[in-house]
Amino acid sequence: MQMNMVSAINNALDLILQENPDVVLLGEDIGKDGGVFRVTDGLQAKYGEGRVMDTPLAESGIIGSSIGMALAGMHPIPEVQFAGFMYLAFNQLVSHAARYRSRTRSTMTVPMIVRTPVSGGVRALEHHSENPEALYAHVGGLIVVEPSGPYNAKGLLIKASRMQDPVVFLEPTKLYRLLKEDVPDGAYEVPIGKAKVVKEGSAMTIVTYGVMVPAVKDVVEQKGTDAEIIDLQTINPLDRDTIIDSVKKTTKLMIVHEAQESFGVGAEVAAIAAEKAIYELEAPVTRVAAPSLPYPMPGYEKYYTPTANKISAAIDKLMSS
Amino acid sequence: MLEQAFEGIVDYLQIMDENGNVDSSSLPKDLTDAKILDMYKYMIYARALDAKLLSLQRQGRAATYAPLIGEEATQVGSVFALRKQDYFVPNFRQHAVFLVRGFPLDTFFIYWKGYEDGGEIPKDFDATPVSIPVATQLPHAAGIAFAQKYKKKDAAVLAYVGDGGTSEGDFYEALNFAGVWKVPLVVLIENNQWAISVPRSKQTAAQTLAQKGIAAGVNGIQVDGNDVLAVYKATSDAIANASQGPTLIECVTYRMSMHTTADDPTKYRSDADVAVWQKRDPIARVKTYLTKKGIWNDDMEKQVADQQLKTIDAALAKAEQFKPDPKSMFENVYSFIPPVLKEEEDEGVASNFWQ
Numbered sequence: 001m002q003m004n005m006v007s008a009i010n011n012a013l014d015l016i017l018q019e020n021p022d023v024v025l026l027g028e029d030i031g032k033d034g035g036v037f038r039v040t041d042g043l044q045a046k047y048g049e050g051r052v053m054d055t056p057l058a059e060s061g062i063i064g065s066s067i068g069m070a071l072a073g074m075h076p077i078p079e080v081q082f083a084g085f086m087y088l089a090f091n092q093l094v095s096h097a098a099r100y101r102s103r104t105r106s107t108m109t110v111p112m113i114v115r116t117p118v119s120g121g122v123r124a125l126e127h128h129s130e131n132p133e134a135l136y137a138h139v140g141g142l143i144v145v146e147p148s149g150p151y152n153a154k155g156l157l158i159k160a161s162r163m164q165d166p167v168v169f170l171e172p173t174k175l176y177r178l179l180k181e182d183v184p185d186g187a188y189e190v191p192i193g194k195a196k197v198v199k200e201g202s203a204m205t206i207v208t209y210g211v212m213v214p215a216v217k218d219v220v221e222q223k224g225t226d227a228e229i230i231d232l233q234t235i236n237p238l239d240r241d242t243i244i245d246s247v248k249k250t251t252k253l254m255i256v257h258e259a260q261e262s263f264g265v266g267a268e269v270a271a272i273a274a275e276k277a278i279y280e281l282e283a284p285v286t287r288v289a290a291p292s293l294p295y296p297m298p299g300y301e302k303y304y305t306p307t308a309n310k311i312s313a314a315i316d317k318l319m320s321s
Numbered sequence: 322m323l324e325q326a327f328e329g330i331v332d333y334l335q336i337m338d339e340n341g342n343v344d345s346s347s348l349p350k351d352l353t354d355a356k357i358l359d360m361y362k363y364m365i366y367a368r369a370l371d372a373k374l375l376s377l378q379r380q381g382r383a384a385t386y387a388p389l390i391g392e393e394a395t396q397v398g399s400v401f402a403l404r405k406q407d408y409f410v411p412n413f414r415q416h417a418v419f420l421v422r423g424f425p426l427d428t429f430f431i432y433w434k435g436y437e438d439g440g441e442i443p444k445d446f447d448a449t450p451v452s453i454p455v456a457t458q459l460p461h462a463a464g465i466a467f468a469q470k471y472k473k474k475d476a477a478v479l480a481y482v483g484d485g486g487t488s489e490g491d492f493y494e495a496l497n498f499a500g501v502w503k504v505p506l507v508v509l510i511e512n513n514q515w516a517i518s519v520p521r522s523k524q525t526a527a528q529t530l531a532q533k534g535i536a537a538g539v540n541g542i543q544v545d546g547n548d549v550l551a552v553y554k555a556t557s558d559a560i561a562n563a564s565q566g567p568t569l570i571e572c573v574t575y576r577m578s579m580h581t582t583a584d585d586p587t588k589y590r591s592d593a594d595v596a597v598w599q600k601r602d603p604i605a606r607v608k609t610y611l612t613k614k615g616i617w618n619d620d621m622e623k624q625v626a627d628q629q630l631k632t633i634d635a636a637l638a639k640a641e642q643f644k645p646d647p648k649s650m651f652e653n654v655y656s657f658i659p660p661v662l663k664e665e666e667d668e669g670v671a672s673n674f675w676q
Contacts, residue, residue, distance in 0.1 A: 024471070050471070055498070055501075056494075056497050056498060056501055058490075058494045058497065058498070060460065060490060060491055060494055061460050061463075061491070061494030061495065061497065061498045063460075064457065064459070064460020064461055064463070064464065064491060064494065064495070065460045065461070065463045065464035065467060065495070065498050066464060067460070067461050067464060068460060068461035068462060068463060068464020068465040068466075068467065068468070069464040069465070069467055069468045069471075070464070071449060071461060071464070071465060072408075072464065072465040072467075072468030072469070072472075073468060073472070074468050074471065074472075076464075091454065091457060092457065092460065092491075095454045095457055096452075096454075096457060096461070101653055101654060101655070101656075102437055102650070102653045102654055103437055103440045103450060104437070104440045104441055104442055104450055105437055105438055105440065105441045105649060105653050106653045107440075107441045107442045107443075107444075108442055108449070108450070109656070140654055141654050141655070143655070163656055164656040165655050165656050193657075193659060237655075237659030237660070237661055237662075238661070240660060240661065241660070
């Protein structure tokens with residue numbers, strides 16, 4: 001069935017609630033309102049207020065109580081309304097969700113999926129366009145997933161619901177309704193920890209994820225570049241083998257993400273290439289990302305995010321080097 | 322809109338005064354002398370365990386340690402009120418709570434020697450491990466209480482926090498969530514007057530810490546935290562009411578020793594301050610009571626204390642046999658071992674840096 005990302009995630013949550021009676025959804029405005037992006041629309045009507053709950057407006061409380069539910073044998077799926085408000089729960093994620101398994105030598109675990117919208121491009125107010133993936137990816141013990149379309153959003157979410165780990169599930173707002181894909185009706189899994197080669201090529205490797213995947217695909221298609229495009233899908237743990245194999249084949253590496261360049265995911269990818277494939281590289285690694293400053297208000301957005309022109313120019317430069 | 326003025330009430334409860342006199346009108350029926358004696362034995366047991374760990378730390382045989390001396394009544398009285406099916410959620414000073422609930426003492430020592438292996442929680446031991454970031458364990462307690470209600474279990478959750486912890490956002494968020502959800506949670510404030518060097522008077526302008534529950538619609542009571550009978554009664558009542566929703570209990574006690582072994586309290590408080598509380602010792606008053614009743618004497622105490630010390634020493638001897646396995650660091654991060662961790666582990670094994 002053709003679905004956009006909102007419908008695909010809603011459908012995944014529906015199937016997860018059906019499959020596992022220990023799953024509850026909780027968050028601000030997710031009940032009657034169906035969430036500010038309508039991702040949970042209709043689920044409270046179907047499963048009741050006992051399983052799809054509006055919570056008080058307190059992010060640390062939402063994540064902290066979800067951790068407690070998980071410790072007591074449930075599998076909560078909390079939603080934080082925007083990633084820009086999740087810093088209030090950062091302590092709970094870093095100090096507890098990430099550490100419970102190691103702290104107790106696996107005798108207590110935190111099976112939980114924290115869903116939150118990320119990235120810009122929707123002319124939102126300040127704090128509504130954050131790209132915090134590197135902050136979470138830097139925390140051992142957390143899994144960080146970022147889908148790029150309806151199909152992998154549904155499959156990754158279902159996979160996460162069947163794991164006994166805390167998963168930070170970042171949903172690019174711009175992609176919620178941008179495109180439709182053919183999505184199977186039933187449950188299926190997209191593996192976590194595996195990148196996907198979304199387009200094969202031999203002239204260069206472009207590693208990207210989330211909101212930038214459709215953008216990169218469009219530019220490459222328009223230019224007719226023979227680039228191999230890798231969609232990371234999971235940020236941490238990173239699928240290093242897929243990246244290295246591709247770089248060894250194409251000998252050139254570009255990383256594209258909407259988050260700021262300094263200390264970003266691209267830096268990790270570049271470091272891995274330097275460690276594992278330096279002798280195969282025939283050109284300096286290129287990063288196309290945002291400048292090292294806070295995500296601006298929408299008036300300045302086009303000067304900040306990697307635009308098609310910026311990606312295109314970077315491809316030309318790397319092709320000729 | 323208020324139809325009439327809102328008035329919050331915080332009661333104060335003491336059953337046994339510092340001289341061991343008991344107000345029998347407020348003594349719960351189930352608090353028999355046999356039970357009081359049992360609590361007393363655990364209080365001296367906890368003090369002995371505390372002394373042992375402090376001495377181990379001073380000899381370099383344990384990592385940084387947070388002593389509990391002075392807070393035995395608060396901990397023993399509250400945990401004695403738990404039923405078999407109930408949970409507890411500690412902060413980092415609730416050693417007597419672990420002791421009363423039967424946590425394996427050798428595992429306890431392994432924790433305080435500085436190994437995560439000491440955080441292994443036995444199956445069916447309904448508790449979370451030591452939680453260090455102040456008050457962050459309280460939202461977990463609210464979530465665990467939620468899960469009891471969700472799974473229709475008749476179990477309550479007893480969570481601990483210090484006086485300093487009541488200034489944290491998570492303290493209020495947990496009470497607020499628990500209040501809205503009406504979940505079976507008892508939050509017990511171990512008000513020992515000191516958050517490291519900051520006294521209770523600088524922590525808040527509120528007259529009591531118990532009244533902080535009122536804003537969240539959660540009833541609060543203040544008790545003499547050095548009176549094991551009062552603590553027991555307040556906690557029992559809260560557990561009995563848990564199906565109706567959460568309760569906040571403030572136990573007024575005193576941290577007789579340092580915050581942790583890394584702290585030197587002489588820098589910020591005087592011996593005279595401490596001396597006042599020496600007279601209110603939670604153990605001495607119970608001993609006076611039991612001795613007057615003719616059911617306890619020094620010989621009996623010596624016998625019990627010797628036995629306790631033997632158990633402590635045996636557990637310690639077992640803990641000292643523990644050999645850390647660095648591979649356990651890599652293998653308990655996720656439900657699977659990601660390639661990057663496997664590679665880092667293999668590098669460690671292949672190198673001689675772990676020798």
